[in-house]
Amino acid sequence: MQLYNTLSAEERARLIDEAGQERLTLSFYAYAKIEDPKKFRDDLFIAWNALDALGRIYVAHEGINAQMSVPAENFDAFRETLEVYDFMKGIRLNVAVEQDNHSFLKLTIKVRNKIVADGLNDKTFDVTNKGIHLKAKEFNSLLEDPNTIVVDFRNHYESEVGHFEGAITPDVENFRESLPIINEQLQDYKEDKNLLMYCTGGIRCEKASAYFKHQGFKNVYQLEGGIIEYTRQIKEEGIESKFIGKNFVFDHRLGERITDDIISQCHQCGKPCDNHTNCANDACHLLFIQCDECKAAMENCCSTECQETIHLPWEEQVAKRKGLQVGNKIFRKGKSEALKFKKSGNLPDKPLAKAETKDIRHKIKVKKTLVGKAEHYFSKSKIAQFLIENNGLSVGDKVLISGPTTGEQEITVEKIFVNGGFSDSAKVGDQITFELPFRVRLSDKLYKIDQN
Ligand SMILES: [Zn+2]
Numbered sequence: 001m002q003l004y005n006t007l008s009a010e011e012r013a014r015l016i017d018e019a020g021q022e023r024l025t026l027s028f029y030a031y032a033k034i035e036d037p038k039k040f041r042d043d044l045f046i047a048w049n050a051l052d053a054l055g056r057i058y059v060a061h062e063g064i065n066a067q068m069s070v071p072a073e074n075f076d077a078f079r080e081t082l083e084v085y086d087f088m089k090g091i092r093l094n095v096a097v098e099q100d101n102h103s104f105l106k107l108t109i110k111v112r113n114k115i116v117a118d119g120l121n122d123k124t125f126d127v128t129n130k131g132i133h134l135k136a137k138e139f140n141s142l143l144e145d146p147n148t149i150v151v152d153f154r155n156h157y158e159s160e161v162g163h164f165e166g167a168i169t170p171d172v173e174n175f176r177e178s179l180p181i182i183n184e185q186l187q188d189y190k191e192d193k194n195l196l197m198y199c200t201g202g203i204r205c206e207k208a209s210a211y212f213k214h215q216g217f218k219n220v221y222q223l224e225g226g227i228i229e230y231t232r233q234i235k236e237e238g239i240e241s242k243f244i245g246k247n248f249v250f251d252h253r254l255g256e257r258i259t260d261d262i263i264s265q266c267h268q269c270g271k272p273c274d275n276h277t278n279c280a281n282d283a284c285h286l287l288f289i290q291c292d293e294c295k296a297a298m299e300n301c302c303s304t305e306c307q308e309t310i311h312l313p314w315e316e317q318v319a320k321r322k323g324l325q326v327g328n329k330i331f332r333k334g335k336s337e338a339l340k341f342k343k344s345g346n347l348p349d350k351p352l353a354k355a356e357t358k359d360i361r362h363k364i365k366v367k368k369t370l371v372g373k374a375e376h377y378f379s380k381s382k383i384a385q386f387l388i389e390n391n392g393l394s395v396g397d398k399v400l401i402s403g404p405t406t407g408e409q410e411i412t413v414e415k416i417f418v419n420g421g422f423s424d425s426a427k428v429g430d431q432i433t434f435e436l437p438f439r440v441r442l443s444d445k446l447y448k449i450d451q452n
C-alpha cells in the first residue's frame with residue numbers, strides 16, 4: 001500500500017496541468033483526542049491519495065491542522081473522508097478566495113507532538129476555556145469600541161503585507177514568541193479592556209485565547225475562522241473590510257489580496273509593493289518582498305552575493321551549500337542586511353498605494369496582438385515554453401503574458417530558442433522557449449505589444 005508520495009513536484013504540476021481540472025485550495029483544523037496519530041495519519045493518506053488531494057497536514061494526539069488542494073469534483077467525497085470521524089462532523093472548510101491549481105504539489109501528512117507550535121504546557125491551564133468567537137460583523141463592531149485592543153497573532157512577515165486597522169503587530173518570527181510579549185505588553189489592561197485576537201485561519205487563537213484568560217484577561221474575543229473566514233463573510237454579506245492589504249498564506253501563492261491597498265514596500269527599492277518571494281539562490285531562499293523591477297534587475301535574488309552565486313556552475317553552488325542549514329527555508333525570517341526597506345513591529349495603517357486594477361483605458365491605449373499560448377514552465381531552469389499560433393515573434397519584442405493565476409506580466413524577449421536552437425524570430429507553428437523569471441501556467445496567453 002502506498003503511504004508516501006511517488007511523484008516529484010514537477011511531475012505533479014505537469015499532471016495537474018494536463019488533467020485541466022479545477023482544484024480548490026482549502027484549510028481546516030480540529031482539536032480532538034486522537035489515540036493513535038500514526039494510524040490516523042496512514043488512514044488519511046490512503047483516503048486522500050485516492051482522491052488526488054494534496055497538501056501539508058499535521059496530526060497529533062490533540063487533533064489535525066491541514067492546508068490542502070483538492071480537485072473541485074472530489075470536494076464532496078473529500079468531505080466524506082472527514083465526516084467518518086465524529087470530531088470532524090460538519091467541520092468548516094476554509095476555501096481560499098483566489099484559486100491556484102498549483103497551491104500544493106505533494107501530499108505530506110506529518111505526525112507531530114502538537115498541531116500548532118505554541119510552546120504552551122497544556123497541562124497548566126484549561127484549554128477548553130476559550131475566548132468568545134466572533135463573526136465578521138461582530139468583530140467589526142468590537143473593533144470600533146475604544147475599549148478594545150486588537151492583536152495580530154501572526155508573524156512579522158504576515159502582518160507586514162496586511163492587517164486589521166489599529167492592530168498591534170508583534171515583531172516575531174513565530175507564534176510561540178508572541179504569547180509572552182503580548183502578555184507583558186498588556187499587563188495593565190487585563191481587567192477592563194477587550195482583548196480582540198485574530199490569526200490566519202483561527203487555529204492559533206483557539207488555544208491562545210484560553211491561555212490569556214488563564215493569565216487574567218477578563219474579556220477575550222477571537223475572530224472565528226480567522227482572516228480567511230472573515231474575508232468570505234464580508235464578500236458574501238457585503239460588509240466593509242477592516243482588514244487592509246493582503247492575507248499571507250502558507251502555500252506557494254504567498255498571499256491573497258483582500259483589499260487593493262498596498263501597505264508594505266519592496267525591501268530593495270522602497271517602492272510600494274506587497275509581493276513576497278523567495279531568493280532564487282537555493283542556499284539562501286530568504287523570504288522577502290520584491291517588486292517586478294528589482295526582480296528583473298536582481299534576477300529574483302535578495303543580494304548581489306546571491307546573484308553571483310546563481311551564476312556559478314551548478315556543482316560549485318552545491319559545494320557552497322554543503323553543510324549550510326536551510327531548514328524551514330520557505331518561511332525563514334526575512335531579515336537580511338541587504339534589505340533596507342524591511343519593516344516590522346509598528347506597522348502603518350495608511351496604504352502607500354493602490355494595487356493596479358485593470359484599467360480599461362490603458363488596455364485600449366496599448367495595442368497587443370495574440371501570438372500564442374504557454375505550454376510548459378520548467379521551474380528549475382526558469383524557462384517557459386510557448387506555441388506560436390498567430391503572427392510571429394522576434395528578439396527584442398515586448399510581450400505581455402496573461403492568465404488567471406499569472407496575472408498580466410510584461411517582459412522584453414532577449415533570446416529565443418526555436419524548435420531547439422537559437423533564432424532571431426519565430427513563426428506560426430514554432431515551439432519556442434525562453435527564460436522567464438516567473439512561472440507561467442498551461443494556456444496562459446502570449447501577446448506581442450505594439451511599442452508606439
Ligand atoms: Zn524594488
Ligand SMILES: [Zn+2]
Nearest residue numbers: 279284302306
Ligand atoms: Zn539570497
